[in-house]
Amino acid sequence: MNRKPIFDAVRKLLGRGFTADEVAAIDRAIDMATGALPANVAPEPPDTPTVPERKAEPRALGAAGEKLIKAWESCGRLRADGKYDAYPDPGSADGKPWTIGWGSTGADIARGTVWTQAQCDARFAQEIQRYAAEVERAIGDAPTSANQFDALVSFHYNTGAIFSASLTTLHKQGKFAQAAAEFGKWxxxxHKPMTGLVKRRAAEAKLYSTP
Structure with a gap:
């Protein structure tokens, strides 16, 4: 930067020359105003822009998994008015847990519970996100295909056992053939084998083993 015009203008206003201290003071003022640095001061490196860490999107149940689950958790007990009644578990001694819609259970579902189709669909959409998140947490960063993930979510949605099953351990170890064989144990x-569960586990194992 050519500072001479500035010094000339100030000198003209003062009607005299500058002392050494005045020259230094004016130089500092110019440096501050323009962001300039003295010759013996190295400029600081520019700040590196901080790029916010992008969080991975949580895995979601795919179309194949939803089709499988809904094939086995079909909305049953359709009433004449188009709504659905809760029904007892067909294999338990006391009928618990009472179920409604797409296999939904819980403290708010008992004998006499009635839902619309919209309620059934909304509850499934809400619950399946939690089950998918639990499966994702259980398998961690283990290599998992979309079909394997869907099969594991179906298994967990029905059994609630993704954190305790040997199936999960084998999957995380990459022993996929052995993991597929584990489905048939559930x-x-x-304490009684159920024909419906035999068929469902076979369907889950088939999906799990499909590339």
């Missing part, structure tokens, strides 16, 4: 309700 066919009991109230």
């Amino acid at each position: 066919i009991y309700n109230n």
Whole structure:
């Protein structure tokens, strides 16, 4: 930067020359005003822009998994008015847990509970996100295909056992053939094998093993 015009203008206003201290003071003022640095001061490196860390989107149940689950958790007990009645578990001694819609259970579902189709669909959409998140947490960063993930979510939605099953451990170890064989062990309700569970576990194992 050519500072001479500035000094000339100030000198003209003062009607005299500058002392050494005045020259230094004016230089400092110019440096501050323009962001300039003395010759013997190295400029600081520019700040590196901070890029916010992008969080991975949580995995969601795919179309194949939803189709499988809804094939086995079909909305049953349709009433004449188009609504659905809760029904007892067919394999338990006391009928618990009472179920409604797409396999939904819980403290708010008992004998006499009636839902619309919209309620059934909304509850499933809400619950399946939690089950998918639990499966994702259980398997961690283990390599998992979309079909494997969907099969595991279906298994967990029906059994609630993703954190305790040997199936999960084998999957995390990459022993996929052995993991697929584990599905067939989860066919009991109230200590009795259930035909429906045998078929469902076979369907889950098939999806799990499909590339």
